[in-house]
Amino acid sequence: MAEIDELIKRISAQMAAEESTQQTATVASTPQTEMKRSDYPLFEKHPDIVRSPSGKGINEITLDKVLAGEVDGKDLRITRETLKYQGQIASDAGRDALQENFKRAAELTAIPDERLLEMYGELRPYRSSKVELLAMADELETKYNAKITADFVREAAEYYETRKKLKGDN
Numbered sequence: 001m002a003e004i005d006e007l008i009k010r011i012s013a014q015m016a017a018e019e020s021t022q023q024t025a026t027v028a029s030t031p032q033t034e035m036k037r038s039d040y041p042l043f044e045k046h047p048d049i050v051r052s053p054s055g056k057g058i059n060e061i062t063l064d065k066v067l068a069g070e071v072d073g074k075d076l077r078i079t080r081e082t083l084k085y086q087g088q089i090a091s092d093a094g095r096d097a098l099q100e101n102f103k104r105a106a107e108l109t110a111i112p113d114e115r116l117l118e119m120y121g122e123l124r125p126y127r128s129s130k131v132e133l134l135a136m137a138d139e140l141e142t143k144y145n146a147k148i149t150a151d152f153v154r155e156a157a158e159y160y161e162t163r164k165k166l167k168g169d170n
Contacts, residue, residue, distance in 0.1 A: 037089055040089045043058050061076070084102070133153055136153050137151070
């Protein structure tokens with residue numbers, strides 16, 4: 001019986017030590033709230049925060065794992081968070097226009113591919129009415145929380161109206 005008690009104590013101590021190590025690692029890998037120019041390139045300086053949408057770290061995505069079927073197309077996508085960090089780096093480097101592009105791209109990660117391609121087609125000249133474009137903008141803003149992109153679509157609707165590029169204008 002004493003042997004079992006000793007084994008339980010050792011296991012408990014080992015678990016406590018591992019938990020402490022994990023907590024330290026979690027704190028160490030917690031990303032900064034604001035990235036700076038010196039954090040570029042992000043995947044080299046902070047590989048611990050560059051993750052796929054499924055949660056895989058950048059170092060977990062290898063050709064061997066692709067060939068083994070452990071990595072799929074979804075793992076090769078960039079996340080909203082990574083785009084946000086890249087935008088912060090761009091801003092700190094004085095590239096505010098690039099930061100805005102990263103913000104817009106981050107918004108687009110929430111939109112399913114099929115719908116995004118439909119929207120792309122609907123935005124081509126002569127494909128949509130002003131009402132349809134404004135409805136798309138509302139969808140972007142309310143359903144996907146993509147305000148920046150919604151504003152671009154509203155601007156396109158106005159531009160298409162003045163330039164006679166709406167459905168039926170040709």
